[in-house]
Amino acid sequence: MSSAAxxxxxxxxxxxxxxxxxxxxxxxxxxxxxxxxAEYKNPDTKLWMDRCAEQGYTVPAWPQAAGGxxxxxxxxxxxxxxxxxxxARPPLVGMGVSMIGPALLEYGTEAQQLxxxxxxxxxxxxxxxxxxxxxxxSDLASLRTSAVEDGDDFVVNGQKIWTSxxxxxxxxxxxxRTDQDAPKHEGISFVLFDMTTPGVTVKPILLISGMSPxxxxxxxxVRVPRTNLVHELNKGWTVGKRxxxxxxxxxxxxxxxxxxxxxxxxxxxxxxxxDTGALADAGVRGGILRHRMNDRAFGLTTRRSMEESATGKAxxxxxxxxxxxxxEQNKGKYELLxxxxxxxxxxxxxDNFGEDELTTTRAWLRSKANSIEGGTSEVQLNIIxxxxxxxxx
Numbered sequence: 001m002s003s004a005a006x007x008x009x010x011x012x013x014x015x016x017x018x019x020x021x022x023x024x025x026x027x028x029x030x031x032x033x034x035x036x037x038a039e040y041k042n043p044d045t046k047l048w049m050d051r052c053a054e055q056g057y058t059v060p061a062w063p064q065a066a067g068g069x070x071x072x073x074x075x076x077x078x079x080x081x082x083x084x085x086x087x088a089r090p091p092l093v094g095m096g097v098s099m100i101g102p103a104l105l106e107y108g109t110e111a112q113q114l115x116x117x118x119x120x121x122x123x124x125x126x127x128x129x130x131x132x133x134x135x136x137x138s139d140l141a142s143l144r145t146s147a148v149e150d151g152d153d154f155v156v157n158g159q160k161i162w163t164s165x166x167x168x169x170x171x172x173x174x175x176x177r178t179d180q181d182a183p184k185h186e187g188i189s190f191v192l193f194d195m196t197t198p199g200v201t202v203k204p205i206l207l208i209s210g211m212s213p214x215x216x217x218x219x220x221x222v223r224v225p226r227t228n229l230v231h232e233l234n235k236g237w238t239v240g241k242r243x244x245x246x247x248x249x250x251x252x253x254x255x256x257x258x259x260x261x262x263x264x265x266x267x268x269x270x271x272x273x274x275d276t277g278a279l280a281d282a283g284v285r286g287g288i289l290r291h292r293m294n295d296r297a298f299g300l301t302t303r304r305s306m307e308e309s310a311t312g313k314a315x316x317x318x319x320x321x322x323x324x325x326x327x328e329q330n331k332g333k334y335e336l337l338x339x340x341x342x343x344x345x346x347x348x349x350x351d352n353f354g355e356d357e358l359t360t361t362r363a364w365l366r367s368k369a370n371s372i373e374g375g376t377s378e379v380q381l382n383i384i385x386x387x388x389x390x391x392x393x
Contacts, residue, residue: 067121
């Protein structure tokens, strides 16, 4: 099928199947994360997810056997372009789609792929990440959560922190130490387990933004079947690093996708325009222009990288560059928004502040975590220096 015919096919399907409410900007409480306990404030969210899942469009680049549509690179780009054209919301989001799914495609056994990937594609399972620990953040390989072999199981004990969405998640992918005497990068294994397993306790962490997306997770004699070991025993750091690259590539895409309300829209409302129609504040005009230029350059760089890579090639060290620059752009956007909103950006609650203003204030606070999650900016700069620029230690 030619590219033009394929585009027309996708365009027709989207027009016929994407509900009108799914062509609007997505509120945080309508995010299509799926999961066994999922509740849908907007029924169209579930309808849109199910329609896409039936066609493999929740994960279009995945193989059909894994629940995807089997699109090649060019077809995936067309799908993304046609989604943006109608401002369609993503039918499914979360760590299953962006992190553990791709990792299982690369490192999972056939049985693990058949067990988990179709469920991810259908939005049946919500995944969380068991990486960071109270004493092991940027130095992740120093983790101490242990997994001791006991017959056909591992017995896991330890604590994880900053486990996003753990209070809603159905399954966790987790780094554990299986050899206490090996060098720290070589004694780690990568396991999967159901969050309803006895011994798993989750406690949400309240953030300054007023939300609790992060949690503490305590693991007390949690039994994990050996069949849930991904890749090789004591070789989990290989899987863990690759998954971080998938995560960083995903975080680096902050702001892409839907046609969100622009900085210019906000500036026109809060700053106003002069007699010529230009934004009245020269400083705001300059800030928005610089931000738009940087966004454009970043988008072109991302696309060039995609086009130059081999089809299906996993992300490498470049994901650190995209993660660093993408998150800096996102933080910069919210700094500009605060400048534009002025005193209306200071609200926490009350009738004097609109919902959009309160949401912006909380999003600005939340954006500060971009420099930490998925590996700190300092870690990313080290990787860029060593792996991309080949600078000496």
